[in-house]
Amino acid sequence: xxxxxxxxxxxxxxxxxxxxxxxxxxxxxxxxxxxxxxxxxxxxxxxxxxxxxxxxxxxxxxxxxxxxxxxxxxxxxxxxxxxxxxxxxxxxxxxxxxxxxxxxxxxxxxxxxxxxxxxxxxxxxxxxxxxxxxxxxxxxxxxxxxxxxxxxxxxxxxxxxxxxxxxxxxxxxxxxxxxxxxxxxxxxxxxxxxxxxxxxxxxxxxxxxxxxxxxxxxxxxxxxxxxxxxxxxxxxxxxxxxxxxxxxxxxxxxxxxxxxxxxxxxxxxxxxxxxxxxxxxxxxx
Amino acid sequence: xxxxxxxxxxxxxxxxxxxxxxxxxxxxxxxxxxxxxxxxxxxxxxxxxxxxxxxxxxxxxxxxxxxxxxxxxxxxxxxxxxxxxxxxxxxxxxxxxxxxxxxxxxxxxxxxxxxxxxxxxxxxxxxxxxxxxxxxxxxxxxxxxxxxxxxxxxxxxxxxxxxxxxxxxxxxxxxxxxxxxxxxxxxxx
Numbered sequence: 001x002x003x004x005x006x007x008x009x010x011x012x013x014x015x016x017x018x019x020x021x022x023x024x025x026x027x028x029x030x031x032x033x034x035x036x037x038x039x040x041x042x043x044x045x046x047x048x049x050x051x052x053x054x055x056x057x058x059x060x061x062x063x064x065x066x067x068x069x070x071x072x073x074x075x076x077x078x079x080x081x082x083x084x085x086x087x088x089x090x091x092x093x094x095x096x097x098x099x100x101x102x103x104x105x106x107x108x109x110x111x112x113x114x115x116x117x118x119x120x121x122x123x124x125x126x127x128x129x130x131x132x133x134x135x136x137x138x139x140x141x142x143x144x145x146x147x148x149x150x151x152x153x154x155x156x157x158x159x160x161x162x163x164x165x166x167x168x169x170x171x172x173x174x175x176x177x178x179x180x181x182x183x184x185x186x187x188x189x190x191x192x193x194x195x196x197x198x199x200x201x202x203x204x205x206x207x208x209x210x211x212x213x214x215x216x217x218x219x220x221x222x223x224x225x226x227x228x229x230x231x232x233x234x235x236x237x238x239x240x241x242x243x244x245x246x247x248x249x250x251x252x253x254x255x256x257x258x259x260x261x262x263x264x265x266x267x268x269x270x271x272x273x274x275x276x277x278x279x280x281x282x283x284x285x
Numbered sequence: 286x287x288x289x290x291x292x293x294x295x296x297x298x299x300x301x302x303x304x305x306x307x308x309x310x311x312x313x314x315x316x317x318x319x320x321x322x323x324x325x326x327x328x329x330x331x332x333x334x335x336x337x338x339x340x341x342x343x344x345x346x347x348x349x350x351x352x353x354x355x356x357x358x359x360x361x362x363x364x365x366x367x368x369x370x371x372x373x374x375x376x377x378x379x380x381x382x383x384x385x386x387x388x389x390x391x392x393x394x395x396x397x398x399x400x401x402x403x404x405x406x407x408x409x410x411x412x413x414x415x416x417x418x419x420x421x422x423x424x425x426x427x428x429x430x431x432x433x434x435x436x437x438x439x440x441x442x443x444x445x446x447x448x449x450x451x452x453x454x455x456x457x458x459x460x461x462x463x464x465x466x467x468x469x470x471x472x473x474x
Contacts, residue, residue: 023370026369026370026371030372030374037432066366066368069366070368077433077437077441077442080437080440080441081434081437081441084436084441117432120432121431121432121433124431124432128372129369129372131372132368132370132372133369135371135372136366136368144370157305157353159305160308160353161309161357163305163309164308164312164313165361166309167309167310167313168313168316168317171310171313172317175318196449196452199334200334200452200457201456203334203457204334204457204460207318207337208457208460208461211314211461211464212461212464212465214310214314215310215465216472218306218307218310221306222303225302225306226302230305231300231301231302
């Protein structure tokens with residue numbers, strides 16, 4: 001069972017960046033996107049996100065299932081929101097919207113504005129997912145601890161993050177051993193159970209031994225850390241992180257985008273929903 | 286009934302090598318088992334038995350371990366699945382709050398946490414349930430962050446998540462407490 005994070009972007013332009021750049025870019029970009037509701041600007045941001053994503057050179061064949069899950073999840077969420085919101089769009093009351101038609105059975109008004117809102121939300125989610133993917137596939141798992149520490153996360157917690165990634169392969173192997181051991185006894189946790197309760201109950205003989213074994217086995221790690229004086233002074237990290245000129249340029253670019261989005265919200269209209277005229281015209285007919 | 290001393294209260298927030306290792310194990314297990322969750326055919330809800338680890342680690346090892354397990358574990362699960370470590374940071378925080386609130390059980394459920402093994406197991410289920418209901422309120426931040434309708438968040442996200450996680454918590458946390466307590470005594474904890 002291979003459950004460890006996949007470093008698929010290894011060697012790419014983005015993977016050669018300081019890992020802090022990828023983390024900072026996600027923060028900067030998400031807060032940029034969150035301030036924008038104008039679909040035209042969002043499309044521009046999506047284009048920037050796609051260029052950034054492409055620079056990670058993540059092989060499509062290996063992550064198309066991940067994207068399928070993203071599209072399904074986002075699509076479902078946006079569609080349900082459109083139905084549940086019942087035509088209420090931002091500051092525009094439902095009775096002032098340009099209604100195109102009413103949903104059969106439910107009677108929910110579908111207006112030019114609610115369609116625009118749904119498409120805008122879809123674009124926002126897609127943009128954020130696109131910028132988030134490189135973190136999953138273009139940072140070496142062993143770099144997370146030091147990267148978060150250098151970004152200001154307290155040393156002990158940064159070490160905890162590092163340890164989490166290091167525990168993953170061995171715990172995945174222990175989990176598989178438990179699954180196999182139960183199968184030998186004639187118990188298959190993934191088969192035979194029906195319904196919600198049945199599935200939860202069936203997972204107990206696999207989850208409980210895995211968890212208790214892991215906790216009991218942690219004593220060795222705790223002893224080793226105590227013997228090396230963990231937490232008694234500043235620790236050093238094996239990997240040294242240094243920003244190069246390109247890293248600074250990338251951060252500066254995304255910081256500028258955030259500033260522009262903030263100013264656009266204050267002085268412009270980028271924080272207001274944009275509805276294409278042809279949709280409004282369609283409602284008028 | 287014994288009352289909790291100030292010393293015990295301050296110990297809840299201690300960060301030792303034990304805290305860090307249990308946090309890392311909790312987060313790794315949660316992230317790992319999240320990926321191995323079982324979808325229910327014909328439903329948008331996934332069975333997340335792994336979620337019970339968040340209130341359990343909080344309840345058994347304290348609020349810091351609980352918060353770390355939920356917050357980092359959910360982020361690691363997102364990372365492994367490809368969604369990205371930080372893309373749904375508010376969801377990771379909500380998971381973290383569940384662990385944190387469950388970890389504060391000695392402050393509001395002392396009668397259970399300082400009772401017999403049976404009491405402690407029941408206390409785990411109660412603390413976990415309270416934590417799930419309160420902690421996941423944080424996902425309503427999607428209303429601000431994503432412009433989602435409150436009713437949509439309630440019906441599509443909050444309700445399915447807390448129903449699924451409450452079932453997992455009520456069934457699995459007491460079982461884990463029953464399994465862990467004898468091991469804890471054997472280890473001299």
